[in-house]
Amino acid sequence: MEFPSGYKFTKDHEWVRMEGDVAVVGITEFAQSELGELVFVELPEVGKGVKQHGTMCVVESTKAASDVYSPLSGSVSAVNEALSADPSLINKAPYTEGWMVKLSGVSGDELAGLMSAEDYKKLLGK
Amino acid sequence: MRRTPLYDEHVRLGGKMVEFAGWEMPVQYSGVIPEHVAVRERVGLFDVSHMGEIWVSGPGAEAALESLLCNQVSKLTDGKAQYSAILNDQGGVIDDIIVYRFSRELYLLCVNASNATRDFEWLAGRAPAGVRVANASDEYGQIAVQGPRALELLAPLCKGGGLAGLKPFHFIEQELLGTKLIIARTGYTGEDGVEIFVRADRTVDLWRLLLEHGAGCGVAPCGLGARDSLRLEAAYPLHGHELGEDVSALESGLGWIVKFDKGDFIGRDALLKQRERGVPRKLAGFELDGAGIARQGDTLHAGGEQVGVVTSGTKTPTVNKALGMALIRPDLAAPGTKVSALVRGREIPAHVVALPFYSRRKA
Numbered sequence: 180m181e182f183p184s185g186y187k188f189t190k191d192h193e194w195v196r197m198e199g200d201v202a203v204v205g206i207t208e209f210a211q212s213e214l215g216e217l218v219f220v221e222l223p224e225v226g227k228g229v230k231q232h233g234t235m236c237v238v239e240s241t242k243a244a245s246d247v248y249s250p251l252s253g254s255v256s257a258v259n260e261a262l263s264a265d266p267s268l269i270n271k272a273p274y275t276e277g278w279m280v281k282l283s284g285v286s287g288d289e290l291a292g293l294m295s296a297e298d299y300k301k302l303l304g305k
Numbered sequence: 306m307r308r309t310p311l312y313d314e315h316v317r318l319g320g321k322m323v324e325f326a327g328w329e330m331p332v333q334y335s336g337v338i339p340e341h342v343a344v345r346e347r348v349g350l351f352d353v354s355h356m357g358e359i360w361v362s363g364p365g366a367e368a369a370l371e372s373l374l375c376n377q378v379s380k381l382t383d384g385k386a387q388y389s390a391i392l393n394d395q396g397g398v399i400d401d402i403i404v405y406r407f408s409r410e411l412y413l414l415c416v417n418a419s420n421a422t423r424d425f426e427w428l429a430g431r432a433p434a435g436v437r438v439a440n441a442s443d444e445y446g447q448i449a450v451q452g453p454r455a456l457e458l459l460a461p462l463c464k465g466g467g468l469a470g471l472k473p474f475h476f477i478e479q480e481l482l483g484t485k486l487i488i489a490r491t492g493y494t495g496e497d498g499v500e501i502f503v504r505a506d507r508t509v510d511l512w513r514l515l516l517e518h519g520a521g522c523g524v525a526p527c528g529l530g531a532r533d534s535l536r537l538e539a540a541y542p543l544h545g546h547e548l549g550e551d552v553s554a555l556e557s558g559l560g561w562i563v564k565f566d567k568g569d570f571i572g573r574d575a576l577l578k579q580r581e582r583g584v585p586r587k588l589a590g591f592e593l594d595g596a597g598i599a600r601q602g603d604t605l606h607a608g609g610e611q612v613g614v615v616t617s618g619t620k621t622p623t624v625n626k627a628l629g630m631a632l633i634r635p636d637l638a639a640p641g642t643k644v645s646a647l648v649r650g651r652e653i654p655a656h657v658v659a660l661p662f663y664s665r666r667k668a
Contacts (some may be wrong), residue, residue: 215530216320216338218620219598219627221649237649239598241337241534241619264595 180305183274187290188299191232193250194274195293202251202282202290204235206230209303211273212300215220215240222258223280231289234280238269251289253282309354310446310508318526325529326419328355333528341534341622343525344494348452350515350526353500356510357421357442359414359428366410369436373428373571374404376553377564381406386474386489390559391416391424391550392572396579397550398557399540400424405476407508413487413502415447417544431571446508450515451498451535453665454522459499462518463488471499482510484549493532495539495663535620540590540630546601546617547630549586555579556589556632558660586613589638590660591646593627595653599646605631606652608646612637614648624662633657 180297182188185193192210196203211217221237224233235249262268269277294302306329308639315322320331331352333340343349361370370378376389385406391399400420405413416424421442429438450459460468467477468488476489487502503511514523533543542548547557554563555576563576598620605613618629637644642657 215333216336218338219596221597239620240530241341241621242332244532244598244600 180304181274182305184296185220186274187250187293188296188302189248189250190302191248193248194265195250195290196274197291198281198289200283200285202253202285203278203282204250205273205278206238206247206269207294207299208273211270211277214238214245217244217269220262220266220269220279222262225255225258227255229255229282231272238266246269247279249280249282250293251282251285253285255280256283257281298299307355309352310505311352311354311512314512315402315526320526322332323529326355326417328418329499330355331526331543331578333530334526336532337528337534338622339641340525340531341382343523344400344452344496344527344531344535345623346453347417347459347523347525348450348454348458348498348519349494349531350512350524351449351451351517351520351528351532351612352432352446352512353449353521354446355418355503356447357416357418357424357440358445358447358502359416359421359425359438360441361412361414361428361432361436362410364410365436366412367520367563369432370404370412371567373401373431374568375559375564375570375572377567378406378412379567382474383408384477386476386491389517389562390411390472390554391427392554392570392576394552394571394575396555396572396575398544398548398552398554398559399427399550401546401548405487405489415500415502431662436567444505446503446505446511447495447500448508448512448515449492449498449500451492451494451527452496455496457499458515458519458522458524459488459646462514482507482514486511493539494540495541495661496535496665533617534619537617537619537630538621538624538661538663542588542630543617547632552632553579553584554585556586556588561666584635586632587635587638588630588660589613589633590630590658590662591628591633591644592656592658593646593653593655597646597648597651597653598627599629599648599653599655604647605644605655606647607637607642621662626662628658628662630660649666
């Protein structure tokens, strides 16, 4: 299982990668393997404000719908439209093509409170 | 939590184990979608050992079942199976079952795992003296072999040729692995195939034999996830979704197995009244016209009011549409009727479609 360095993680299995001031957000490889093949993703509208730990997206497998929580507070500046056509990008490439949302206006304090790859790996007992 | 005889096999094959009806069962191995496709195109193996088996025997068995079940047991002959249901006095569905007739005095009832104890107690408590009701659920494992290549997989294993002439909803007893199997041409996927009852302590041997001999047919072990998406495409009702004690057999689309003319049976009076007055809701299929998936408990709306409740819904692999079944106001149940589904506060346009969503091409 992959734990890319330079990413930050949450105990709810989301990840954050900073691109300048913008936080790119997705779910981890562990999360996608637990959820199974995704068949639908409900993305937020661009411009929407999200709170840390608040519901940001909903991902659905054939079996169930699951909430994805925002790892940071901020404003949605972009969403990954490619997921509408192919939600399985999250399964195939959770840390790259399967990104979900970009957030702007995020707080450095909240970011500093997230887990490192090492800590997240320990959380999963790997 | 209970485990079937195949628990260790599932773990060894990488099955993801989840709780279902008090049992620890594989929800998937390789993934719901590839397993679903394997059954539609080749053949899949399902552990359905959690299902219950109840024997009903004795000189009065036929008459007893005629009054305890809604379908007409006397239509059965030896070696035939029949879909039926146990109803309560209100005509609600305690369970949907398959009845196998071995003789006029010996029947096997295959019942849902979650209802096995309730069914047994209900039947045993109402069977007349001289009719024996025995819960044999712990004595049997059950494996479903489903898909267009299911019989091709089995044929070389079954000596005697009984399998070749086995018609849908018929069963044979077959010697294999030094034990006697009950092989029934039934299933819950919308594909051809069989369900095999096997002694609990020989279930692992049979599972391994089927996997090994099925390699050439592209056999795949399949979990409950694919079982659910397959049965939904075929529009087979599931207890706890389409069926329940608070939904009458007429409402939930089981009218075709309710035989009013056979004489009295539990639930008949209530259903007769409901048939005269008309059902207040009816099971119908729907398809979403916008992005999203409606699931059990989501509501359907038309003309500014709630007109139905979703009983099952998903985006299914073969049909590749967000679809489902719902209990809806009868005047809106005709295919083509426009409704909307309310999903997490968002209205998604939808329309009623004819069931089933999927039917296999008949050979």
